[in-house]
Amino acid sequence: MKTTILLFFYALSFTAFSQTDGVGIGTTQPRAKLEVAGDARLSEGISIGIIDNLEDNDTSTFLIQEQSNKIKTLDVSNPTGAALGYIQVYEIYNPNEDWVLDFDTRVNANDFVLNAISASYDRELDMGFNSTIPYYSAFISNGTWHITADFPEANNRNPAELGTWTVTCLIYSKDLSKQFGRVEIPMAGNTTGAAANPIVD
Incomplete structure (x- = not known):
């Protein structure tokens, strides 16, 4: 069985700068292995490497997107910060x-x-x-x-x-959370009833 790997290189609308410690897209000074300075769009999935399990003394942080499309962190270990x-x-x-x-x-x-x-x-x-x-x-x-x-x-x-x-x-x-609208349940004088449809399935 023969496997063929094809690599395509397109002329991209950005310039990538490579340094020994990282690659920057839209920046000449990447602060990580890969840094994108600007908007990024993924048309396919993204794969995340191995993440170690949290230990008892580790802190966990959540990322959420605000209505302004900004991402903020929620450090649940901080009693004075934002939380879920x-x-x-x-x-x-x-x-x-x-x-x-x-x-x-x-x-x-x-x-x-x-x-x-x-x-x-x-x-x-x-x-x-x-x-x-x-x-x-x-x-x-x-x-x-x-x-x-x-x-x-x-x-x-x-x-x-x-x-x-x-x-x-x-x-x-x-x-x-998702806010459902009000559901009216006519019991018609009975003591039992059932929803016409489940709100979640």
């Missing part, structure tokens, strides 16, 4: 007994999604004749995310006590 997602704990103390009607997180609802994933209250409650479970949620008002929390039909057993709600939220950029 954020976990924020709000300690809301001394509300009106156990009731937080509206707490404005001031997180921009146009850029971020905020989910209240857990909540707890630290005072004993007077349940009266009705049992109750904690109610908490996140909602959008005037372009920012807000939190509400309450034990319906219950109050502090000792009204003079100062209670604290601890609400844990998951916050992530809308650039990192």
